[in-house]
Amino acid sequence: MSTKKIGDVILDVQNISLSFGGVKALTDISFNVREHEIRSIIGPNGAGKSSMLNCINGVYQPQQGSITFRGQTFKHMNSRQVAEMGVARTFQNLALFKGMSVLDNIMTGRNLRMKTNLFQQALRLGAAEREETLQREKVERIIDFLEIPAYRKVPVGRLPYGLQKRVDLGRALAMEPQVLLLDEPMAGMNVEEKQDMCRFILDVNDEFGTTIVLIEHDMGVVMDISDRVVVLDYGKKIGDGAPDEVRSNEDVIRAYLGTSH
DSSP states (O other): OOOOOOOSEEEEEEEEEEEETTEEEEEEEEEEEETTOEEEEEOSTTSSHHHHHHHHTTSSOOSEEEEEETTEEESSOOHHHHHHHTEEEEOSSOOOOTTSBHHHHHHGGGGGGOOSOHHHHHHTOHHHHHHHHHHHHHHHHHHHHTTOGGGTTSBGGGSOHHHHHHHHHHHHHHTOOSEEEEESTTTTOOHHHHHHHHHHHHHHHHHSOOEEEEEOSOHHHHHHHOSEEEEEETTEEEEEESHHHHHTOHHHIIIIIOTTO
């Protein structure tokens, strides 16, 4: 790994508890994320990983606890407010517009940065047209970065799965996030696609300086690219630290890795 400089805490999750009816999804979870690091959240299925991301990006409102982003604490924020603060998210199940081109899908990530209103954009009035040209240039840079210029005009639904995942990452990058939440970005990929995605994640972290919070099932990937790992099991935190610490944690081995590892 590169000798990158990890900064101060950018995201601080304190005592988060989340229940649905009588079912506890998360119980008293605390951890932090430092600027410029790759912070992974792992655990078996049903451990509460996606629920944790949903709390961070405002989809769920936890019953207890608080989340502090860049020194600003919030208990009840919706997804748009969180996005405007600088947190973007990709989803486990692709939520792309299958009939739209790669370029247009990634452009939707720029909506947050648009100053002109929808009416001006629809009529392509002077300011709107200038702004769209500028936004398009930024999107083209992301397309080049993700090595998909050949597909820029292709409807996303026609692309292979691995490339659709790349477009999903591109749309999140178009929001220019300070923190990027990745929910199983490599699920369903073959080995080559995983290697590509790993490289892009490391490059986003390195070249854009983006802080990354990653949920991933592939333990090899997690141990290779993470700076720190937090482990959940049945909605409780059972481990937290550098990959080597987590790998040798008895609770983690029992819950997740199986004694044979």
